[in-house]
Amino acid sequence: MTQATKLPKRKTSKVRPLFDGPEWSFELIRKVHDVMGEIAVGELGLDIYPNQIEVITAEQMLDAYSSIGMPLMYRHWSFGKRFARDEAYYKRGMRSLAYELVINADPCISYVMEENSMTMQALVIAHAAYGHNHFFKNNYQFRMWTQPDHIIDYLSFAKSYVAECEERYGDGAVESVLDAAHALMNQGVSRDLRPRPRNVMQRERERAAQRRAYEEATFDPIYRTLPEITREGPEEPTHVQAEHRRLGLPEENLLYFLEKNAPKLEDWQRELLRIVRLLSQYFYPQRQTKMMNEGCATFIHYEILNRLYERGLLTDGTMLEFLHSHSSVIFQPAFNDRRFSGLNPYALGFAMMNDIRRIATDPTDEDRQWFPQFAGCGDWMGTLRQAWADYRDESFILQFLSPKLIRDFRLFAVDDDAKESSMDVAAIHNEQGYRDLRRRLARHYDVATQDPDLQVTDADLSGSRRLILTHHVRNGVLLEKAEAERTLQYLAQLWGYRVKLVETENGGGRVLKEHEALPMP
Amino acid sequence: MQIVDRRLNPKAKSLGNRQRFLRRVKAEIREAVKDSLKTRKVSEAEGSEKVTIRSKSLREPSFSTSRNTGVRDYVLPGNEEYKVGDEIPKPQGGGGGRGSQGSPDGEGHDEFTFTLTKEEFLDLFFDDLKLPNLVKVKLKDLKAPKTARAGFTTEGPPARLNQARTMRKSLGRRMALRRPSEAEIKRLEEELAAAEAEDPPSAAKIATLRSALEHKRRLRRTIAYIDPIDLQYNRFERVPKPTTQAVMFCLMDASASMTEPLKDLAKRFFMLLHVFLTRYYREVHLVFIRHTSTAAEVDEDTFFRGTETGGTVISTALEEMLHVVKARYSPADWNIYAAQASDGDNFHDDMPRCIQLLDKEVLPICQYFAYIETTHGERFNESQETPVWHGYADVGRRHRNFAMRRVAAPEDIYPVFHELFSAGDAAA
Structure with missing residues (x-):
């Protein structure tokens, strides 16, 4: 951050706007970035990774799209397919490209398009380089699951490793493993286990010391005199139980299970599975925080640009252009509108952030009753920063969605039983409905309950080697039958033997459906 | 903060992905490309191609939940009149009230449309086709000198003076030898004038300035602005280069018995051959010769459109071709290809003359001569030999660069073409 430009406190006739007109230059981008930094870091108290802004062309943006937004990616036909599709859409004008793409890395890489006007570049810098950047660095999901300083290196390793495998074992062999791994990508996530940072001996030693200290501090000889509890019935773990424990069953992370236990895979094939699994794990926080992340970035760009405007650093024309694209980003059509395609994460996120600010500064009686922790506390930015750090979409909605917002969005819940010809309205925006709606909406943002709950429940390694999955x-x-069977076929290819998928009623254990697949020779 | 300009980075980063993608659907694309040939105009044969394929191999399955089972719930915005307990009839075709849930990006469908570039299209179209072996050997031998840049030299004609390099050398030399600049002299002159105007004038100062000025002026005189050793000329060398130009002769019977459909068949073949040749040669010239009982070189439109009356004497076309070769396309510089199309009719007495011309004059200078016999509708019956087919059969046995095929319908064109160029030998 340069200290050269001193931000004026308010608009005066002496203040010149930062820029005028649509043309951008590298110098201008740097200047705008630095001035925004003074607001973002100095006034809003954001905590960001250093920024790296990269200017790219539309074609390069398409490239980045096709490799799931990453600057580096191993080669696979599905990325080529995605590119061909996006290119066709783009060329026919059916879809416009994003203005920006941001990568959770340290330094934080933001791609901006060369065709953007300077206003758009300013918007993008505020949105991505400050908004998303802050969220990546502070949200617990990202802190826990991703290693932003390693991701680029890891991708570069993955890319060269895949290329090496292609050279050594043939494109076809690599492709078939990657195809299968991609099919199981959503089941390649460990939802509950926190990944341990690798090669951190130091931390392990500290932990061991902490454990010892805890044991010493809580040592109580009395407990040792208690008689051991004897359970009734067969106590010896059966052979099957022992086997399950050894394999870590049940296991929800299919890719992990295959990587560790598939009997027929070669080492390089296991490594490929690992690459796909780690990528899937890397993106898992993004799936869990999509709404908050966009809400945070949208709120921040709106705040920064308005503060710049108040000080006369932006022209009226710039502000109009900005407001035009801002309002189309946060547009939320109603459910019966032709343009409706679900709740817009930008709209909901931005509205919730604004609502938190309102509750913190100017609460109603209702707000005081619903949000006693922070209603009227005045420190709205502190409340927001804490929310951005400690929540994910699901818990954020459960905690912060206010009755006022439910009324503003006129939310209502519908129960849909496939067997019936009509749907029931279950809750609307009234006193009885608020909590129910909030609970339901939160569940929709819970990735773990949206993805089917699949687990490996049995693997007979000593006998027929049949693998059994259970869908709870x-x-x-x-x-979906056809899809499930195709995916299961891929799974069988990796496992190498017969694979059975049993769909059982959650809790009840009644078998509803079964699928089977055998590997093709 | 760091700004990086990535716009100049290598483009087509996902080229590797695209190649893998195309390879995966190669079979399907080939089918689509072949299908398109049947319906498309021949003149479009070269453009890029939009291809729609239905491919099982492009599926990317994953475990997903079925829309038609169980109980689910939605939370939707924009309630206007609903109260708890209201029933909403389901819209036809499912979707549960959420408009675009079905297939948001078309990925659910097996059908997939995208555009192939011209190169990709031709690559797939002519995939395993090659110029016949015999022809390739000759290709390598054919050398024609060509001038190519070969660095710089200190002497040459003024037209080849490389000004930028010359000036760069001149500037370096002037700086090394400390040739005073115009501005320096001017400054000294001004200082001198000022010193002289001083009151009282300091003689010593004037003297030093004067001698300094004199010294600089002398340096400027003796050190040239541009010296002969600065001069740099572009140098060219003549390098032998394989000839990469070809001429393709299209010979066709224009008599009334060649009906529109037959001509169309011939045209498709000619165009295929043309496109194929352009892949191997930098430049491909086309010469159209049509004949009845006399032959003439015509432009493309007349060639395919016009009809004439008269008998059929094929040898006149061969003679016309030899005539054109002699006049414009020396076999030493040009790869000569010929394709002849006819319905198999010829004036009976003319056949020996034709065979003699082919044997002695035409085939020795041709890389490849293809004879296409177009027949009406029905598949050709082997026993029904036309006079030309009968006569040419012998020629085919004697010359490896001569091939003959029969074509009855547009869909035969590609297989026949494929047959002619696939095996790597000159076929029949």
Whole structure:
């Protein structure tokens, strides 16, 4: 951050706007970035990774799209397919490209398009280089699951490793492993286990010391005199139980299970599975915080640009252009509108952030009753920063969605039973409905309950080597049959023997459906 | 903060991905490309191609939940009149009230449309086709000198003076030898004038300035602005280069018995051959010769459109071709290809003359001569030999660069073409 430009406190006739007109230059981008930094870091108290802004062309943006937004990626036909599709859409004008793409890395890489006007570049810098950047660095999901300083290196390793495998074992062999791994990508996430940072001996030693200290501090000889509890019935773990424990069953992370236990895979094939699994894990926080992340970035760009405007650093024209694209980003059509395609994460996120600010500074009686922790506390930015750090979409909605917002969005819940010809309205925006709506909406943002709950439950390694997966069916929602069977085929290819998928009623254990697949020779 | 300009980075970063993608659907694309040939105009044969494929191999399955089972719930915005307990009839075709849930990006469908570039299209189209072996050997031998840049030299004609390099050398030399600049002299002159105007004038100062000025002026006189050793000329060398130009002769019977459909068949073949040749040669010239009982070189439109009356004497076309070769396309510089199309009719007495011309004059200078016999509708019956087919059969046995095929319908064109160029030998 340069200290050269001193921000004026308010608009005066002496203040010149930062820029005028649509043309951008590298110098201008740097200047705008630095001035915004003074607001973002100095006034809003954001905590960001250093920024790296990269200017790219539309074609390069398409490139980045096709490799799931990463600057480096191993080669695979599915990325080529995605590119061909996006290119066709783009060329026919059916879809416009994003203005920006931001990568959770340290330094934080933001791609901006060369065709953007200077206003758009300013918007993008505020949105990505400060908004998303802050969220990446501070949200617990990202802190816990991703290693932003390693991701680029890891991708470069993955890319060269895949290329090396292609050279050594043939494109076809590599492709078939990657195809199968991609099919199982959503089941390549360990939802509950926190990954341990690798090669951190130091931390392990500290932990061991902490454990010893705790044991010493809580040592109580009295407990040792208690008689041991004897359980009734067979106590010896059976052979099957022992085997399950050894394999770590049940296991929800299919890719992990295959990587460790598939009997027929070669080492390089296991490494490929690992690459796909780690990528899937890397993106998991993004899936869990999509709404908050966008809400945070949108709130921050709105705040920064308005503060610049108040001080006369932006022209009226710039402000109009900005407001035009801002309002189209946060547009939320109603459910019966032709443009409706679900709740817009930008709209909901931005509205919730503004609502938190309102509750913190100017609460109503209702707000005081619903949010006693922070209603009227005045420190709205502190409340927001804490929310951005400690929540994910699901818990954020549970904690912060206010009755006023439910009324503003006129939310209502509908129950849809596939067997019936009509749907029931279950809750609307009234006193009885608020909590129910909030709970339901939160569940929709919980990735773990949206993805089917699949687990490896049995693997007979000493006998027929058959693998059994269980789908714990929630609310009677089964798997899409054709898709499931194709995916299962891929799974069988990796496992090398017969694979069975049993769909059982959650809790009840009644078998609803079964699928089987055998590996093709 | 760091700004990086990535716009100049290598483009087509996902080229490797695209190649893998195309390889995966190669079979399907080939089918689509072949299908398109049947319906498309021949003149479009070269452009890029939009291809729609239905491919099982492009599926990317994953475990997903079925829309038609169980109980689910939605939270939707924009409630206007609903109260708890209201029933909403389901819209036809499912979707549960959420408009675009079905297939947001078309990925659910097996059908997939995208555009192939011209190169990709031709690569797939002519995939395993090659110029016949015999022809390739000759290709390597054919050398024609060509001038190519070969660095710089200190002497040459003024037209080849490389000004930028010359000035760069001149500037370096002037700086090394400390040739005073115009501005320096001017400054000294001004100082001198000022010193002289001083009151009282300091003689010593004037003297030193004067001698300094004199010294600089002398340096400027003796050190040239541009010296002969500065001069740099572009140098060219003549390098032998394989000839990369070809001429393709299209010979066709224009008599009334060649009906529009037959001509169309011939045209498709000619165009295929043309496109194929352009892949191997930098430049491909086309010469159209049509004949009845006399032959003439015509432009493309007349060649395919016009009809004439008269008998059929094929040898006149061969003679016309030899005539054109002699006049414009010396076999030493040009790769000569010829394709002849006819319905198999010829004036009976003319056949020996044709065969003699082919044997002695035409085939020795041709890389490849293809004879295409177009027949009406029905598949050709082997026993029904036309006079030309009968006569040419012998020629085919004697010369490896001569091939003959029969074509009855547009869909035969590609297989026949494929047959002619696939095996790597000159076929029949």
